[in-house]
Amino acid sequence: MDRPCLNRLRTPGAKRLTDAMGVQKRMKVRALKGQPIQANFFGLQVRTTVLLAGVVLVATALTGETSVRLSEQIVQDRTSRQASDLARALATAGSRAVQRDDRARLLGIAQDVISNDDVAYIIFTDLSGRWLACNQRGAGAIDPSLFRDQEHFSVEPINCPRLIENEKAGPCIDVVYPVVAADEIVGAPGLRPTVGFVRLGLTFKAAQRAVSSMKRNIIGLSMGIALLMVPLSYQIVRRLVLPLNKMARAAAALASGELSTQVPEDRADEIGDLARAFNKMADQLIISHHQLTEQSRELERRVTDRTRKLQEANQLLSELASRDSLTGLYNRRHFNEVLGQLFAESTRYQSDLTCMMIDLDNLKCVNDTLGHQTGDRLISLTAKAIAASVRESDVAVRYGGDEFAVLLPRTMPDDARRSAERLLTRFREDVARDMPEASVASLSIGLASREKDQPATAQSLLHLADEALYLAKAGGKDRITVVRPAEGLCA
Numbered sequence: 001m002d003r004p005c006l007n008r009l010r011t012p013g014a015k016r017l018t019d020a021m022g023v024q025k026r027m028k029v030r031a032l033k034g035q036p037i038q039a040n041f042f043g044l045q046v047r048t049t050v051l052l053a054g055v056v057l058v059a060t061a062l063t064g065e066t067s068v069r070l071s072e073q074i075v076q077d078r079t080s081r082q083a084s085d086l087a088r089a090l091a092t093a094g095s096r097a098v099q100r101d102d103r104a105r106l107l108g109i110a111q112d113v114i115s116n117d118d119v120a121y122i123i124f125t126d127l128s129g130r131w132l133a134c135n136q137r138g139a140g141a142i143d144p145s146l147f148r149d150q151e152h153f154s155v156e157p158i159n160c161p162r163l164i165e166n167e168k169a170g171p172c173i174d175v176v177y178p179v180v181a182a183d184e185i186v187g188a189p190g191l192r193p194t195v196g197f198v199r200l201g202l203t204f205k206a207a208q209r210a211v212s213s214m215k216r217n218i219i220g221l222s223m224g225i226a227l228l229m230v231p232l233s234y235q236i237v238r239r240l241v242l243p244l245n246k247m248a249r250a251a252a253a254l255a256s257g258e259l260s261t262q263v264p265e266d267r268a269d270e271i272g273d274l275a276r277a278f279n280k281m282a283d284q285l286i287i288s289h290h291q292l293t294e295q296s297r298e299l300e301r302r303v304t305d306r307t308r309k310l311q312e313a314n315q316l317l318s319e320l321a322s323r324d325s326l327t328g329l330y331n332r333r334h335f336n337e338v339l340g341q342l343f344a345e346s347t348r349y350q351s352d353l354t355c356m357m358i359d360l361d362n363l364k365c366v367n368d369t370l371g372h373q374t375g376d377r378l379i380s381l382t383a384k385a386i387a388a389s390v391r392e393s394d395v396a397v398r399y400g401g402d403e404f405a406v407l408l409p410r411t412m413p414d415d416a417r418r419s420a421e422r423l424l425t426r427f428r429e430d431v432a433r434d435m436p437e438a439s440v441a442s443l444s445i446g447l448a449s450r451e452k453d454q455p456a457t458a459q460s461l462l463h464l465a466d467e468a469l470y471l472a473k474a475g476g477k478d479r480i481t482v483v484r485p486a487e488g489l490c491a
Contacts, residue, residue, distance in 0.1 A: 048241070052233040060225050064218030071211055075204065079118075079173045080161035083202040086113070087159075087177035090198045094124055098132060098179045098196035106133035120172045120201035124179070127196055129155045140168035141201070155197045164201075172203045243271045247278060259286045324398040326376060327383030335397040335405055342395075342409050343458035346450050351409070354416035354449040355465040358386065358404040358423075361442040361477040370437060378431075378438050385430050389423040405465075413449045413482060420445045420480045442478035444469060454485040 090113065097105035110122040114135045121136035129152040136142050143166045148154050161175040179196040246263065253261040261282055263275045322334035330338075339355075346353040360382050367375040379402070386396045386404055395407040408416050427443050435441075446468025448461055455461050464483045472481035 046234075048237045049230065049233040052237070053229040056225055056229045057222055060218075060222040064215075064222060067218065068211060068215055071214060075208075075211060076163065076173070079202055079204060080175070082118075083161050083173040083175045083200055084159065084177070086119075086202065087175045087198055087200045090122065090124075090200065091177045091179040094198060095179050095182045095195070098124060098126065099181050101126075101132065103133050107135065109133075110135035118203050118205055120166070120203045121199075122201075123153055123199040125153050125155060125197045125199070127194060129153050129197070132196065138168065141166065143174075143201075146174070146199070153199060155199070158197070170203060170205075172201045174199070174201050243267070243275075247271075247275065250278065254282055254285070259289060324383075327380055327398050329383050329387070329404070330395060330397040332397060332399055335395070335399065335407070338395050338407060339458050339462065342407055343450070343461065346409070347453075350453075352412050352449060352451070353461070354408040354411045354413065354447060355461050356406040356408060356416060356420060357399070357446040357465040357469040358382075358406070359444045359469055359473060360402040360404070361444055361473070362440045363402040365440055366438050374435075374438060378435060378441055381430055381435060382427060382443070385427040386423060389426050390419060394419075411449070413447065413451070413484065416447050416449060417480060417482060420447060424478075424480065444472040444477045445480045446470070446472050447480065447482040448485065449482075451485065460485075 090109065094106050094109050096102070097109070106124040110124065110133055113119055113122055114137060119137065120141045121134065123134040123142070123146075124132045126132060129148060131151065131153055134142070143164055145164070146153055155176050158176050158178060161173050163171060164174045165171050176197055176199050178194045179198055180192040181195050182192075250261050250263045259282060262279050265272060265275045265279065267275065322330055324331045342353055345351065360379065363375055363378065366378055379398075382404065383396075383398065386406060390396055390406055390408070393409060394411075397405050399405040406419075408419065411419070424443055424445065431438060431441060446465050448455075448464035448468055450461055455464060464485055468481045468483040471483070472479050475481065
C-alpha cells in the first residue's frame with residue numbers, strides 16, 4: 001500500500017490491518033514467484049499465435065486470389081484478342097468462298113482450323129445469317145442461343161467478343177466478324193461490301209490449365225508459410241505473455257476476495273509499471289471495501305425509497321397522459337390502445353362490440369358568435385353528458401376538437417342505439433338548462449357494431465362508425481345513424 005493511503009488510516013484497527021497486509025503481501029509475492037505457469041489452450045498466447053499465423057495465411061491467400069483473378073482477366077482478354085484475330089483471318093481466307101457460295105471450300109477451311117484444341121466451333125453464314133458451313137468440336141459445342149432458327153444463326157454483335165457459358169463445351173469467347181468481298185472480284189478496294197459472316201468460339205482450355213497450376217502453387221505456398229509461422233509465432237508470443245499470465249493469476253486471486261494479493265515489481269518496463277499500478281490498486285481496494293460496505297447499505301435504503309416514489313409518479317404520469325385536459329375524458333391515444341384490446345376480446349369470445357362516434361354540431365358558430373370560452377364550456381358540457389349516459393365499463397374519449405367516441409363492449413346494436421338516444425336527450429336538457437345561449441348546438445351520432453364476425457378488423461369497425469357519423473351529419477345533423485356491416489345498410 002502506498003504511503004499517502006496509509007497515512008489516512010488513523011485508527012488502531014487500521015494500523016493492525018496495515019501490519020497484517022505487509023505480512024500477507026510478502027507471502028503472496030513469494031507464492032506467485034514459485035508457482036509454475038500452466039498453458040491455457042484458449043489463452044492469449046495460443047490465440048495470438050493463431051492470429052499471427054492466420055493473418056499471414058489470409059494475406060498470402062488474398063495475394064494469391066488477386067493474382068489468380070488478374071491472371072484470369074488477362075487470359076480472358078488475351079483469348080478475346082486471339083478470337084478476334086482468328087475470326088479476321090478466317091473472314092479473309094473464306095471471302096471468295098462465301099461470295100461464291102462455295103460450301104465445300106468453307107467446310108475445308110473450318111475442318112483445318114477446328115484441329116486446334118482451343119477452337120470450339122466455326123460457322124460461315126451469308127449476309128442474312130443462313131449458314132453455309134459449320135464445324136464444331138463434339139456434339140453440343142454450339143450453344144442453342146446462337147440459333148435463330150434451323151437454318152439461320154444470329155450475327156450480332158459484330159466484332160465484339162463476349163464470354164458465353166455452354167453446358168457441354170464450357171466457357172468460351174464468342175465473336176462474329178464480317179466477311180467482305182475480295183478485291184479482285186469487286187474491283188474497287190475501297191468499296192468492298194459485306195457478303196457474309198464468320199462466327200467463332202474459342203475455349204479457355206489451355207489458359208485454364210495454366211491458371212489451375214498457378215492456384216495449386218499458391219495453395220502450397222500458403223500452407224508452407226502457415227506451418228512455418230505457427231512455431232515461430234508461438235515462441236515470440238510466449239516471451240511476451242509470460243509475465244501477463246502471472247498478473248492474471250494474481251488478478252484472479254484478487255477477484256476471489258484475497259484483497260492482500262500482490263505481484264512482483266522487479267521489472268523496469270511497461271509490465272513493471274503495470275505491476276506497481278496493480279499493487280496500488282489492491283491496497284486501495286482494502287480501504288474502499290470498508291467504505292463501500294457502509295455506502296451500499298445507505299444506497300439500498302435510498303434506492304428502495306426512490307423506487308417507490310418513482311412508481312407512484314409513473315402511475316400519475318400514465319393517468320395524465322391518457323386524459324384530455326379540458327374534459328377529463330380519455331384522449332385519442334388511449335382510445336386507439338383500448339380499441340385494439342376490446343376488439344381482440346370480442347373476436348376471441350364472440351361477443352358484441354359497438355363503436356359510437358359523436359360530433360358536436362355548430363361548435364364553430366358558437367365560437368364565432370359567443371367566443372371560445374363559451375365553446376370550451378360547451379365541449380365540457382358535452383363530455384359530462386356523455387359520461388353520465390354511458391356505463392362504467394364503456395370507454396368515452398375526446399377523439400378530436402369537436403368529436404367524441406365511445407366504445408361499448410358486450411353491447412348489441414339495439415342497446416347501443418338506446419344509449420345514444422339517452423345521450424341526445426341528456427345533451428338537449430343540459431344545453432337548455434345551463435347554456436341556452438348555445439341552443440344552436442346539437443349532436444350527430446354514428447353507430448357501428450361487430451356482428452357475425454364482421455367487420456374483420458378494429459380499423460374497419462372505426463371506419464364504419466365514422467361513415468355512420470358522416471351520414472348523420474349529411475342527413476341534417478342532430479340525429480342517430482347506424483351502419484350494419486353484414487347488410488351494408490344504415491338506419
